[in-house]
Amino acid sequence: MADEIEDEELEQPDASDPDPLLEEDHGVSSDEIRPETADDIPAVEDEELAAEPLPDTSLDSKTLPAQDDSAYIKHWYIIHAYSGFENKVAESLRTRSQAFGFADRVGQILIPTEEVVELRNGKKVTSKRLLYPGYVLVEMEMDDELWHAVKSTPRVTGFVGGGTKPVPLTADEVNSVLYRQASSADRPRPKMTFEKSETVKIVDGPFTNFSGKVDDVNTERNTLRVMVTIFGRSTPVELDFLQVEKI
Numbered sequence: 419m420a421d422e423i424e425d426e427e428l429e430q431p432d433a434s435d436p437d438p439l440l441e442e443d444h445g446v447s448s449d450e451i452r453p454e455t456a457d458d459i460p461a462v463e464d465e466e467l468a469a470e471p472l473p474d475t476s477l478d479s480k481t482l483p484a485q486d487d488s489a490y491i492k493h494w495y496i497i498h499a500y501s502g503f504e505n506k507v508a509e510s511l512r513t514r515s516q517a518f519g520f521a522d523r524v525g526q527i528l529i530p531t532e533e534v535v536e537l538r539n540g541k542k543v544t545s546k547r548l549l550y551p552g553y554v555l556v557e558m559e560m561d562d563e564l565w566h567a568v569k570s571t572p573r574v575t576g577f578v579g580g581g582t583k584p585v586p587l588t589a590d591e592v593n594s595v596l597y598r599q600a601s602s603a604d605r606p607r608p609k610m611t612f613e614k615s616e617t618v619k620i621v622d623g624p625f626t627n628f629s630g631k632v633d634d635v636n637t638e639r640n641t642l643r644v645m646v647t648i649f650g651r652s653t654p655v656e657l658d659f660l661q662v663e664k665i
Contacts, residue, residue, distance in 0.1 A: 492525045492557045493586035496578035501552040503573040504529045508554055510571050520564055525557030530595050532602035534609040537622060537660045544606050608640050608659035618662040625655055
């Protein structure tokens with residue numbers, strides 16, 4: 419009897435035998451319960467893993483209509499007017515812009531002038547002179563309607579640039595006009611201009627009433643070198659523009 423008990427205690431369950439509890443409660447054998455490995459996961463095609471690209475909602479500039487921003491920016495244009503009626507044209511443009519409702523699209527109206535000086539009866543007299551006779555500068559937002567309204571203004575012959583699309587002035591061109599106008603107020607230019615080989619008469623200084631030919635013109639300094647005959651010899655004399663007049 420002891421031998422039988424001893425054999426029973428020593429006898430170990432075989433690991434390969436199915437677990438009766440599992441088979442009874444769940445109907446699943448122990449061979450079927452094991453952790454999943456990478457080999458057990460079904461293969462997924464790369465096309466399924468790749469995310470479908472999202473629709474492109476960005477705006478393509480090629481699909482958008484081109485916009486001309488220049489129509490909403492004021493530029494400077496040159497208007498050709500009858501000579502001597504520059505101020506009348508400027509006044510008419512201001513009046514018409516108010517009457518026709520485009521005053522907000524018209525900026526400055528400029529008639530470029532400069533201050534000039536001349537010698538009268540031994541005294542310097544300063545006056546204003548048009549820089550560009552027959553022309554008026556207008557700052558505006560150009561379009562067909564405004565082009566027609568300005569062009570039909572009395573005593574206006576048209577825009578400089580021709581056609582229905584006048585060419586605006588560049589920033590450098592506008593600055594050049596404004597600078598010349600401002601600088602002439604500090605330093606008036608001589609009213610008269612001279613050329614080489616021109617005959618002039620001296621009206622001021624120690625050589626008054628002498629005549630001679632212009633040998634050189636310095637527009638930066640407003641001076642002339644005039645060849646004057648003194649004691650039978652041709653002598654160069656440096657003179658200011660104000661000291662001579664044309665013959």
